[in-house]
Every structure is written in C-alpha cells, then in structure tokens.
Amino acid sequence: MGKVTGFLEFQRIKESYEAPAARLKHWREFVHTLTDEEARVQGARCMDCGIPFCSNGCPVNNIIPDWNDLVYRQDWRRALDVLHSTNNFPEFTGRVCPAPCEAACTLNINDDAVGIKSIEHAIIDKGWQEGWVTPQPPQRKTGKKVAVVGSGPAGLACAQQLARAGHAVTVFEKSNRIGGLLRYGIPDFKLEKSHIDRRLAQMEAEGVEFCPSTYVGDAAHAEDGLTVRSPESLQAEFDAVVLTGGAEQPRDLPAPGRELRGVHFAMDFLRQQNKVNNGDRVEKQISAKGKHVIVIGGGDTGSDCVGTSNRQGALSVTQFELMSKLPEVENRPLTWPYWPAKLRTSSSHDEGCERDWSVSTRSFEGKGGKIDKLVAARVEWFKDKATGQLKMREVEGSQFELPADLVLLAMGFVSPVKNVLDAFGVDSDARGNARADTDSYKTNVDKVFAAGDMRRGQSLIVWAIREGRQCARSVDAYLMGGSTLPR
Numbered sequence: 365m366g367k368v369t370g371f372l373e374f375q376r377i378k379e380s381y382e383a384p385a386a387r388l389k390h391w392r393e394f395v396h397t398l399t400d401e402e403a404r405v406q407g408a409r410c411m412d413c414g415i416p417f418c419s420n421g422c423p424v425n426n427i428i429p430d431w432n433d434l435v436y437r438q439d440w441r442r443a444l445d446v447l448h449s450t451n452n453f454p455e456f457t458g459r460v461c462p463a464p465c466e467a468a469c470t471l472n473i474n475d476d477a478v479g480i481k482s483i484e485h486a487i488i489d490k491g492w493q494e495g496w497v498t499p500q501p502p503q504r505k506t507g508k509k510v511a512v513v514g515s516g517p518a519g520l521a522c523a524q525q526l527a528r529a530g531h532a533v534t535v536f537e538k539s540n541r542i543g544g545l546l547r548y549g550i551p552d553f554k555l556e557k558s559h560i561d562r563r564l565a566q567m568e569a570e571g572v573e574f575c576p577s578t579y580v581g582d583a584a585h586a587e588d589g590l591t592v593r594s595p596e597s598l599q600a601e602f603d604a605v606v607l608t609g610g611a612e613q614p615r616d617l618p619a620p621g622r623e624l625r626g627v628h629f630a631m632d633f634l635r636q637q638n639k640v641n642n643g644d645r646v647e648k649q650i651s652a653k654g655k656h657v658i659v660i661g662g663g664d665t666g667s668d669c670v671g672t673s674n675r676q677g678a679l680s681v682t683q684f685e686l687m688s689k690l691p692e693v694e695n696r697p698l699t700w701p702y703w704p705a706k707l708r709t710s711s712s713h714d715e716g717c718e719r720d721w722s723v724s725t726r727s728f729e730g731k732g733g734k735i736d737k738l739v740a741a742r743v744e745w746f747k748d749k750a751t752g753q754l755k756m757r758e759v760e761g762s763q764f765e766l767p768a769d770l771v772l773l774a775m776g777f778v779s780p781v782k783n784v785l786d787a788f789g790v791d792s793d794a795r796g797n798a799r800a801d802t803d804s805y806k807t808n809v810d811k812v813f814a815a816g817d818m819r820r821g822q823s824l825i826v827w828a829i830r831e832g833r834q835c836a837r838s839v840d841a842y843l844m845g846g847s848t849l850p851r
C-alpha cells in the first residue's frame with residue numbers, strides 16, 4: 365500500500381473531457397488521460413484492502429491494488445506487467461469498460477471509489493508511448509493449428525493466448541477489417557481504431573494470421589464477395605475451432621410502420637459511420653444530418669447513436685427508454701459491492717439529447733413510404749400480485765407523437781445468428797446462445813469451442829476478454845493434455 369493515509373487526504377480526480385461544443389466537431393477521442401502526478405494521487409487513495417473486492421468485481425480479476433501501489437511509486441513498467449498479466453487489451457477496457465471494479469471498491473461504500481479505470485488507462489497509454497508493449501512470440505511451436513471464427517475482443521484474446529502458447533492460430537472474420545464490435549460498433553470518439561491496429565500488428569508478430577472478408581458457415585448465408593469456409597473444411601484442417609462470432613441478432617420492434625424508410629437498426633447506422641471513419645466507401649449512408657432523430661433503447665448502443673447523430677448534425681435527438689427512470693444515486697449499503705441499477709448519463713447524453721423514460725412506441729407513421737412521425741404512449745410498471753413479476757400497462761390517454769425523420773432501434777441483441785451455430789451443428793441454450801460451460805468452453809461438437817457474446821449473450825468487452833482467455837486455456841489443455849496459461 366502506497367500511502368497509508370492517502371484515502372483520507374486525497375479526493376477522486378476524474379479524467380477531464382474536451383468541451384462538448386468542440387468535441388462535436390470531430391470524431392476523435394476527447395478524454396484527457398491523467399497526468400503522472402494525478403495518477404500517483406489516485407493510486408495513493410487505494411487502501412489495499414485485505415479482501416480486494418475491486419479485483420473480484422472486475423471480470424478479468426485485474427490485480428488492482430498492486431498496480432495502484434506501483435503507480436503511486438511511479439514504477440510504471442512493473443504496473444504495466446501486472447496489468448497485462450490478467451488483461452490482454454487494457455487500452456480497450458481502460459477507455460470503454462463501465463468499470464464494475466469501481467462499484468465494488470471499498471471506498472465506494474461511503475466515499476468516491478478509487479479511479480481504477482483512469483489509472484488503467486494511464487498505465488497502458490504510457491506503456492505504448494514508452495515502447496514497452498512488444499510482441500511476445502512463443503519460444504517453441506507445438507505444431508497444432510487452431511481456427512478462431514470472429515475477431516472481436518473474445519476472438520482476439522483467445523488467439524493471442526493460444527499463439528503465445530505456441531499454437532498456429534488463424535482468425536477468420538467476415539467483415540473487411542478485424543476487430544468485431546470494437547471496430548464497427550463502438551464509435552471512434554470512444555475508441556479510436558488505431559488502438560486496434562497496433563494490437564493486431566503485435567499479434568501478427570506473435571504469429572497470428574488474420575483472414576478478413578471470410579465467412580465461416582453455409583455459403584447460402586454469406587454476403588456477396590466474401591470468401592466462404594465451410595465448417596467441415598475448418599474441422600479437417602485445424603486441431604480445434606473456437607467460435608467467437610458475437611451476438612449479432614438485433615431485437616426488433618414489430619410496430620405498425622416498421623417497414624417505412626428511415627427506421628433502422630442501430631448497428632446498421634453505427635457500422636456505416638465507423639466505415640466512413642475507417643476510410644471505406646459506403647453507398648447511401650444513413651445520415652442524421654438535418655433530421656429529427658429518435659433513438660429507441662437506453663443502453664450503450666443507444667448512447668452511441670446519440671453521439672453519432674449529434675456529430676452528423678441532427679436537428680434534434682430524443683432517446684426513449686421503456687423502463688422507468690432510475691435514481692441518480694444508488695442505495696449503497698444495499699447494492700455494494702455489486703453493480704447497482706442507477707441512472708447513467710454518458711458523455712454523449714451531455715452533448716445534447718432529450719431523454720424520456722417509461723415510453724412505449726405504438727407506431728411509425730409517414731408519407732410516400734418514408735417515416736415522418738412516431739406515435740408513443742406512457743407506461744407504468746407494477747408488480748403482479750399473483751406471480752410477483754414486474755409488468756407494464758399503458759397509461760390511459762397518454763398517447764403522444766413526435767416528428768421523426770430517422771428512428772434508430774437500439775434495444776439490444778437477442779442472440780447469435782442462428783445459422784452459424786446450425787452450420788456447425790452446435791446446440792444452443794434456452795436463449796439461443798451456443799451451449800458450452802465456463803470450465804471447458806466445449807460445445808457438443810468435437811473440437812469445437814465457443815466463447816464471448818456468442819456463448820454468454822450480449823455483454824461487455826471485459827467479459828469477452830475473460831472468456832477468450834479462459835477458453836484459450838481450455839483449448840490448450842485439450843491439445844496438449846495440460847496448460848500453463850492463466851485462467
């Protein structure tokens with residue numbers, strides 16, 4: 365523990381942001397990383413608790429008190445090594461993780477949590493700046509070959525671990541670029557894509573081979589122009605196959621008028637803007653410029669639609685949430701150390717957006733096949749006496765309408781796309797995810813494993829990294845009869 369009385373002396377320091385009016389003019393990141401001195405003071409606030417709840421709250425079990433102490437002592441190099449020992453990609457989590465570790469921090473019971481995520485961000489950025497992040501190729505090769513299908517954080521973490529264990533790893537990705545939702549979901553203003561590119565260069569130097577624009581599955585479901593690899597060809601060529609294809613099936617809103625032009629899934633809108641920012645050509649981009657935009661769904665995806673719409677020059681942005689508004693401050697004695705349900709306001713909301721809760725969409729209306737209005741009603745939530753379950757009813761006479769030129773459906777993802785699992789003959793669970801446990805990550809099909817959102821359903825980057833790492837260990841043990849990779 366760095367400074368014994370640090371938590372009494374110092375306040376939490378938040379990372380500062382470029383002002384909304386300035387950052388709305390560009391697509392770059394706008395968060396200012398802590399200075400060395402600010403990070404040192406944050407590290408000093410860590411109490412090095414006997415039981416580090418933060419470490420348990422973090423899905424990859426980052427060894428947080430150790431790197432807090434090392435940053436307090438300004439031993440950045442060792443802090444980076446400790447951070448990398450549990451997390452392959454702290455530059456992603458240090459930027460966009462919602463930080464369940466901070467909810468679990470003991471200081472969070474009656475004070476502000478240690479700024480764990482901001483310290484993580486500072487450590488990894490310094491690591492890259494100083495040239496300390498270098499390839500770690502294996503000392504010897506095993507002669508075994510592994511195929512990873514899908515290049516999001518789960519696939520990348522799994523591939524990196526397996527390559528470092530000496531296996532020949534090939535990552536297949538149907539998109540034209542590697543990175544999964546890091547690349548085509550999360551906007552540049554939250555995560556610039558150069559962070560992905562330099563990791564990919566590191567992984568290539570460690571021996572990972574990337575095959576973009578390659579669809580794995582049944583040719584009938586592949587988009588035109590892609591190389592197709594059948595499950596059988598992969599199973600014949602590789603000693604193990606890991607499915608990390610994400611949970612790509614979006615939740616739809618089958619209200620009257622859904623077919624009108626101007627009603628789109630959030631991912632179609634976000635992917636296009638990310639492609640434009642990547643320098644790719646996009647035919648007929650869905651644009652919010654000069655439009656009244658309504659975003660339906662209050663999560664991360666919805667918030668990214670708000671930030672993207674404002675940067676494109678929307679006339680107005682409104683975000684609806686079906687659930688009721690949560691309190692701004694949680695009841696900490698009741699919720700700590702768990703992730704609390706509370707109102708979360710993102711940097712995109714701060715850039716300009718009307719938010720409304722307990723709103724249900726009744727219909728989309730328009731002229732000439734194009735939307736111009738959204739009709740909605742207010743709902744109230746109540747506990748059903750018979751079942752104890754939360755139920756919803758419409759408030760009588762509460763119907764209202766709003767002008768709408770662009771509606772973005774951001775209500776989450778139901779499951780993985782079924783035909784990919786079907787092509788492999790992989791069983792799914794009751795929610796439609798690939799069925800595999802978190803010890804072995806094995807599916808019902810010989811040599812085929814599954815991890816990340818494809819196995820657990822829509823989740824977070826940090827959970828994808830955890831599953832990718834744990835799955836790599838299981839694959840290594842399956843191929844070699846044992847593994848020294850960490851879980």
Ligand SMILES: Cc1cc2nc3c(=O)[nH]c(=O)nc-3n(C[C@H](O)[C@H](O)[C@H](O)COP(=O)(O)OP(=O)(O)OC[C@H]3O[C@@H](n4cnc5c(N)ncnc54)[C@H](O)[C@@H]3O)c2cc1C
Pocket residue numbers: 460461462513514515516517518519520536537538539543544545546549550578579580581608609610611634664665668784815816817818822823824825826828
């Ligand atoms: C808009 C948006 C914003 C988000 N923001 C955050 C955030 O701020 N913080 C956070 O922690 N999480 C966030 N998430 C969630 C996070 O991105 C995901 O949980 C995470 O990326 C899942 O990782 P994954 O590797 O399992 O799958 P994915 O990242 O979905 O990657 C799966 C990849 O597999 C490929 N693939 C699928 N099928 C095939 C096939 N048959 N052949 C070849 N390739 C295939 C896909 O093209 C994709 O590239 C966000 C999600 C979205 C949609």
Ligand code: SF4
Pocket residue numbers: 421422423424425426428451457458461462463464465466480481484826
């Ligand atoms: S990965 Fe997320 S949960 Fe873990 S230490 Fe970093 S911010 Fe916290």
